Each structure stands twice: as structure tokens, then as C-alpha cells.
Amino acid sequence: MSIFCDIIPNEFHSGNFTYIVVLLIALLVLFSLVYFLWQQKKDRERMERELAHLAAVEGLDVEYELIIQAMKLATWRVDLNTMEIIFDNDYREEQGLFTPKPGMRMMQVYEMIHPDDRNKVKSAITDLANGKADMVSEQFRMMQANDKYYWEETYCTVSERDDEGRPIEIVGTSMCIEDRKKKERELINARKHAEESDRLKTAFIDNISHEVRTPLNAIIGFTDIMPMVTDEEERAKLMSIVKENNSKLLRIFEDMMNISKIEARDENQKINVEKFDIIELMEECVAKCSNKNTNPNVFIEFVSRETRMEVNTDRERVEYIVGHFVENAMKFTHQGSITVGLTVTAGDRLRLWVTDTGTGIAKEHHDRIFERFYKVDSFVQGAGLGLAVCRSFALSLGGDVDFESEKGKGSAFWLEIPKDVTKTNA
Numbered sequence: 001m002s003i004f005c006d007i008i009p010n011e012f013h014s015g016n017f018t019y020i021v022v023l024l025i026a027l028l029v030l031f032s033l034v035y036f037l038w039q040q041k042k043d044r045e046r047m048e049r050e051l052a053h054l055a056a057v058e059g060l061d062v063e064y065e066l067i068i069q070a071m072k073l074a075t076w077r078v079d080l081n082t083m084e085i086i087f088d089n090d091y092r093e094e095q096g097l098f099t100p101k102p103g104m105r106m107m108q109v110y111e112m113i114h115p116d117d118r119n120k121v122k123s124a125i126t127d128l129a130n131g132k133a134d135m136v137s138e139q140f141r142m143m144q145a146n147d148k149y150y151w152e153e154t155y156c157t158v159s160e161r162d163d164e165g166r167p168i169e170i171v172g173t174s175m176c177i178e179d180r181k182k183k184e185r186e187l188i189n190a191r192k193h194a195e196e197s198d199r200l201k202t203a204f205i206d207n208i209s210h211e212v213r214t215p216l217n218a219i220i221g222f223t224d225i226m227p228m229v230t231d232e233e234e235r236a237k238l239m240s241i242v243k244e245n246n247s248k249l250l251r252i253f254e255d256m257m258n259i260s261k262i263e264a265r266d267e268n269q270k271i272n273v274e275k276f277d278i279i280e281l282m283e284e285c286v287a288k289c290s291n292k293n294t295n296p297n298v299f300i301e302f303v304s305r306e307t308r309m310e311v312n313t314d315r316e317r318v319e320y321i322v323g324h325f326v327e328n329a330m331k332f333t334h335q336g337s338i339t340v341g342l343t344v345t346a347g348d349r350l351r352l353w354v355t356d357t358g359t360g361i362a363k364e365h366h367d368r369i370f371e372r373f374y375k376v377d378s379f380v381q382g383a384g385l386g387l388a389v390c391r392s393f394a395l396s397l398g399g400d401v402d403f404e405s406e407k408g409k410g411s412a413f414w415l416e417i418p419k420d421v422t423k424t425n426a
Contacts, residue, residue, distance in 0.1 A: 068089060069089075071091075072176075073092070073175050074087055074089065074090040074174045077169055077171045078172075079169055080170065084104070084105055094150070097150065098152075116141075117141055120140070121140050125156070128156065128158055129167055129170070135156070137154065151177045151178050153175055155172060214245075215246070219242050219245050219246060222241055225238070244292070271396055271397065273312060274314070274315055275311070276310070277310055278310075279309050280308075281315065281319055282302055282322060282342060283302055286301070288323070289330065295333075298333050298336060299338070300326070300337070300339075303340070306344075309419075312419065313397055313418075313420070313421040317396070318352070320393060321352075321393055321394060321401065322354070325390070328386070329356035329411070329413075332360075333356045333410075334358070336356070338355070338356045339354070339356075341355075345416065349417065349419065350418075351415070352415045353413065353415075354413050355411070357410045359407070360411055361405035362407045363407075369403065370388055371388060387401075390415070394416075398418050398421050400416060402414060
């Protein structure tokens with residue numbers, strides 16, 4: 001021990017040793033304090049950055065939610081391990097749209113999709129799950145709560161992957177696009193109708209030249225030879241033919257004028273309401289058509305239990321419709337009968353009907369029979385306007401026209417109107 005003490009310098013045995021130790025401890029404490037303050041400053045800066053990032057994320061979440069709310073979307077996710085689908089938000093406003101129940105799997109969702117669209121949706125989800133696609137979008141029909149289908153559009157993508165990069169979760173959005181699809185269908189139908197109307201008008205222009213030329217040729221031809229005919233009976237026959245073709249020509253131009261005014265919504269086409277005996281009117285129509293009938297194998301008759309019935313409506317329009325129905329029946333009836341009748345229906349309405357034993361109308365023509373410029377048989381005389389005018393006139397009288405027909409078994413056309421059109425329009 002004494003040897004150890006001898007080795008230590010004398011100055012370390014003095015009070016200076018204690019001073020040096022205290023100084024070292026003070027320096028160590030000061031260094032620790034400086035390091036602590038520096039570390040605290042770094043931690044504070046890191047916390048401030050994290051708080052700023054969190055605030056930004058929260059702001060984005062608010063914006064994100066506002067966007068999906070404004071777009072009326074539903075957001076959902078699918079756990080690819082369990083194939084369970086969960087709706088996180090649903091801002092769709094339509095009622096009765098599909099919403100998965102808790103624990104519902106994708107296989108159950110596929111069953112709710114229209115059979116014609118099911119495979120493409122299933123294939124799209126499978127491509128995401130297998131990593132074959134990064135994002136998919138599909139439009140499909142989904143079943144509603146009332147077992148009817150509505151159109152839905154969905155966008156989905158992979159939101160989470162495992163350590164090996166395999167997808168483990170899909171997120172997506174869905175929205176109801178029924179209104180959009182309805183407008184698309186309306187535009188497609190309007191386009192088809194416009195294209196068909198253009199085609200029919202072209203055919204009408206081609207046809208009308210023939211329709212006008214035929215009676216004109218008859219009128220010109222027979223009037224040219226009439227001065228050379230001396231036999232009074234033969235002259236009378238020629239005059240009858242000229243009058244008949246003159247009537248056909250006038251009817252063509254009358255139909256063209258009527259349809260032109262209807263298309264232009266001419267204010268001068270207001271109905272002229274008057275009180276008259278409709279039984280008398282129909283008897284006159286039958287008599288006129290019977291006089292025009294040159295086929296001895298066709299008999300035209302009027303049947304009614306009533307002998308007199310006063311109505312308050314437009315006489316000329318009713319006469320036009322009934323007359324056109326009878327004349328049409330005459331064109332397509334080569335043997336048998338044409339019967340004109342009247343029936344009082346519910347609500348104090350009248351049904352004026354014309355039946356025939358003619359060729360009838362095939363089913364493929366039924367939906368278009370009242371369209372303008374449409375003709376069932378292009379070889380039969382007519383401009384394809386009469387039935388369209390009949391429907392427009394019937395609607396203006398608060399009624400409508402309709403028919404029943406079967407190919408080879410004749411037809412039945414009818415006009416149904418109120419007895420008093422002024423009460424209906426009041």
C-alpha cells in the first residue's frame with residue numbers, strides 16, 4: 001500500500017484532485033444536458049412534422065369524403081383472404097339499391113348481378129386478385145330490393161399487398177347509372193327512329209310520285225278520249241272513272257296537308273265542335289263507300305242497336321277516321337264482308353268500329369301500323385299517311401284508335417271517343 005502511494009504524484013494527494021473530479025462531473029452533466037436539449041428539439045420537430053402530415057391527411061379525408069358524397073358514390077372493400085365485402089360509405093340517393101349484409105361474400109354478390117353481366121364482373125375481380133390488372137371498371141345490372149334490375153358502374157383497384165407483392169385487399173366505388181342508361185336508350189331509339197323516318201320519307205317521296213301519277217294519268221287519259229266517245233253510257237263510265245281518280249288525288253293531297261299541319265302544330269288545326277247525329281254520319285259513310293265499291297264479292301253494311309244518337313265533337317274528323325277505316329278495309333278485302341258498327345262503352349264513351357274478312361296484318365307490322373309513311377304492302381295504293389292522321393285526329397278529340405288483326409283472318413279497327421268532347425277538354 002505504501003508502495004502504491006509512493007507511485008502517485010504528490011499533487012494528487014492535495015485538494016486539487018477533488019476539484020478536478022468535480023469539474024469532470026460538471027462537464028459530463030453539462031454535455032448530457034446539451035444532448036438532452038438537442039434530442040428534445042429533434043423530437044419536437046419530428047412531432048410537428050407528424051402533426052402537420054396528420055392534419056394534411058385529415059384534410060384529404062374530408063375532401064375525399066366530400067367528393068364521394070357529391071358524386072353520390074358508395075365505397076367498399078374486399079378482403080381477398082375471406083372474400084368478404086364491406087361498404088364503408090354509401091352516398092347513393094336512390095332507394096332500394098343493393099347493399100351487402102354483414103359477412104356477405106363475393107360469391108353471394110355475384111348471384112345478385114344479372115346473368116348476362118355476371119361473368120364479366122367476376123372475371124374483372126379475379127384479374128385484380130391474381131395481379132393481372134391494376135384497376136378495372138365495369139357497367140352491369142344489379143338486382144334491387146324489389147327483384148328488379150338497375151344499372152350500376154363500379155371502379156376498383158388493389159389497395160394492399162403482402163410482403164411478396166400479392167394483392168390482399170381491393171377497394172372500389174359504385175354508383176347508380178340508371179338515369180344515364182335511360183338517356184342512352186332514349187338517344188339510341190331517337191337515332192333509330194330518325195334514321196328510319198329518313199328512310200321512310202325517302203321511300204315516301206319515291207312512292208308519292210307514283211301515287212300522284214297514277215290518278216293523274218287516268219284523269220288526263222280519259223278526258224282526252226272522252227270527246228271522241230259518242231255513246232252516253234260509255235261516256236258516263238269514263239266520267240265516273242275520272243271522278244274516282246280525282247277523289248283519290250284529292251285524298252292524297254289532303255293527307256299530305258293534314259300531316260304537314262300536324263307536324264307543324266298548326267294553330268289553325270283547332271277542332272270544330274258541333275252537335276250532330278253520329279248514327280246518321282256513319283250511315284252516310286257506309287253509303288259513300290258502298291257506292292265506290294266495285295267488288296261484287298264484298299258486302300258493306302252498318303249495324304247498330306241505336307237509331308239516333310247525338311254527340312258533341314268534330315264531325316269532319318270523325319267522318320275522316322271512319323271513312324279511312326272503311327276504305328282501308330276495301331283495299332285488303334277481296335271476298336266477304338265489311339261491317340261498320342257503334343258501341344257505347346264505360347264512362348259515356350263511344351267506340352266506332354270497322355271489321356273485315358280481308359287479308360289481315362302480320363304481327364311484325366302491328367307496332368308500326370300507325371306510323372307516318374309506313375305501309376304494310378308497298379304495292380297497294382296509298383301514301384302511308386292515313387292511319388297516322390287518324391291517330392292524331394283521335395287524340396285531339398280526347399280519344400284514341402287501335403286495332404286487332406291476324407294474318408289471313410281479317411282486321412278490326414276502332415275509334416274510341418267521348419260523346420261530349422267539350423266536357424273532356426274542360
